[in-house]
Amino acid sequence: MSRSYALPFLTLPDDVVGFDQWLIGDPGDPLFPISMQLDAWDYARDLQLDARLDLDFEAAAKALSVPEEEDLKLAIVVNIGTGSGRFARRMKPAFKKVIEAPLTEPLIISLPVDSCDLSGRLLVRLEILLAESLASDSPLAPRTAGSRLWSDTSNVHLEDGGDTRFPMEVLSFKQAFQGQRQMDSPWYLHMRPGSPEADFTGSVRLYVNADHEIFAERVSKGDPSTLQAMLGDVMIQMCRSALEDEEARDTLRACEEGSVGSQITGWMELAFPGMSTEDVHALMTATPGAFHAALLSIADMGETE
Known part of the structure; x- marks a missing residue:
C-alpha cells in the first residue's frame, strides 16, 4: 500500500483488503508479478493486467468504525496512466465497482491495455474509496463520499518507450x-x-x-x-x-x-x-x-x- 501522509480519518489496513500485487504480461500468455521495469516492450505490444482482491467487508466496517455494516458502500477504482518521462502524463479510469455487501468470492480485476494507449511508462493506481457519505458517531470515521481509504500504486518503466530519466x-x-x-x-x-x-x-x-x-x-x-x-x-x-x-x-x-x-x-x-x-x-x-x-x-x- 502506498500512503504518503496521515489522513484525518480511519483507513483500511492491508490485511483487510487482501491484495497481493498486479500480474502483467502479454494477452493470452502466462502473466508475471509486476516490477519497476518491463523489458523488451515496443509500441506494437499490447499488455494485460490482472489482480485479485479479497476484501473482508465485515472487518472493513469495524476498521472504519461503521456500526451498521449495511450502511457501508465501498468503490474499487483503478486508474491507468502513461507517458514518456519519469511521470505518467495522462491518467484515465480503467475499472470501477461498488461493493455494498460481503464478497462471496475474491474480486478478479482483468484489464487489457492497448499498445496505442502506452508510451514510456505505465502507472497503475488501485484505490478503495468511500462510495457514499456516512453518518457516524465516531469522530475518526470517514464521512465524505470519495474519501480514499486505501491505495496501491505500481509505476513501471516500459523499456524503449521513451526518455525515462529526469536529468x-x-x-x-x-x-x-x-x-x-x-x-x-x-x-x-x-x-x-x-x-x-x-x-x-x-x-x-x-x-x-x-x-x-x-x-x-x-x-x-x-x-x-x-x-x-x-x-x-x-x-x-x-x-x-x-x-x-x-x-x-x-x-x-x-x-x-x-x-x-x-x-x-x-x-x-x-x-x-x-x-x-x-x-x-x-x-x-x-x-x-x-x-x-x-x-x-x-x-x-x-x-x-
Missing part, C-alpha cells in the same frame, strides 16, 4: 558549490526561468548532494518516499516559476513535445485535470498549500518492492 546528477556540493547558498541542501534544481520552449533535458538538471550520504543512497535505491519529496519539490518549483511569469503562462500549451513547457503542462494536466492554466494560477495564489499538495501527490512513485 539528474549526484555530486559533492561542498566541492561543486563551495561557499554558495545551496552547499548544504540535499538537492538543488538548476533551470533557466522564462524559457518554456527550451529543450527539457538540455536546460534542466537536478543535482543530488553526495555529502548527504544517507539521502543520496535512498535516491540511488529508488526509495519511493524520498523520490516523491524531491521530485515533488522540483515540480512545484517549475510549475510556480512558469505560472508566475505571465508571458510564459500564455505560451505553455503551445510548447512542443520535449520542451520545458510541455513537461510542465503534462504535470499540471495530471495534478489539476480539467482546469485551465489561469484556473491553476488562481488556485496557486489563493491556496498554495492545496497547489503544493496536488503536485506532491502525482510525484508518488509507488512501492519498489
Whole structure:
C-alpha cells in the first residue's frame, strides 16, 4: 500500500483488503508479478493486467468504525496512466465497482491495455474509496463520499518507450558549490526561468548532494518516499516559476513535445485535470498549500518492492 501522509480519518489496513500485487504480461500468455521495469516492450505490444482482491467487508466496517455494516458502500477504482518521462502524463479510469455487501468470492480485476494507449511508462493506481457519505458517531470515521481509504500504486518503466530519466546528477556540493547558498541542501534544481520552449533535458538538471550520504543512497535505491519529496519539490518549483511569469503562462500549451513547457503542462494536466492554466494560477495564489499538495501527490512513485 502506498500512503504518503496521515489522513484525518480511519483507513483500511492491508490485511483487510487482501491484495497481493498486479500480474502483467502479454494477452493470452502466462502473466508475471509486476516490477519497476518491463523489458523488451515496443509500441506494437499490447499488455494485460490482472489482480485479485479479497476484501473482508465485515472487518472493513469495524476498521472504519461503521456500526451498521449495511450502511457501508465501498468503490474499487483503478486508474491507468502513461507517458514518456519519469511521470505518467495522462491518467484515465480503467475499472470501477461498488461493493455494498460481503464478497462471496475474491474480486478478479482483468484489464487489457492497448499498445496505442502506452508510451514510456505505465502507472497503475488501485484505490478503495468511500462510495457514499456516512453518518457516524465516531469522530475518526470517514464521512465524505470519495474519501480514499486505501491505495496501491505500481509505476513501471516500459523499456524503449521513451526518455525515462529526469536529468539528474549526484555530486559533492561542498566541492561543486563551495561557499554558495545551496552547499548544504540535499538537492538543488538548476533551470533557466522564462524559457518554456527550451529543450527539457538540455536546460534542466537536478543535482543530488553526495555529502548527504544517507539521502543520496535512498535516491540511488529508488526509495519511493524520498523520490516523491524531491521530485515533488522540483515540480512545484517549475510549475510556480512558469505560472508566475505571465508571458510564459500564455505560451505553455503551445510548447512542443520535449520542451520545458510541455513537461510542465503534462504535470499540471495530471495534478489539476480539467482546469485551465489561469484556473491553476488562481488556485496557486489563493491556496498554495492545496497547489503544493496536488503536485506532491502525482510525484508518488509507488512501492519498489
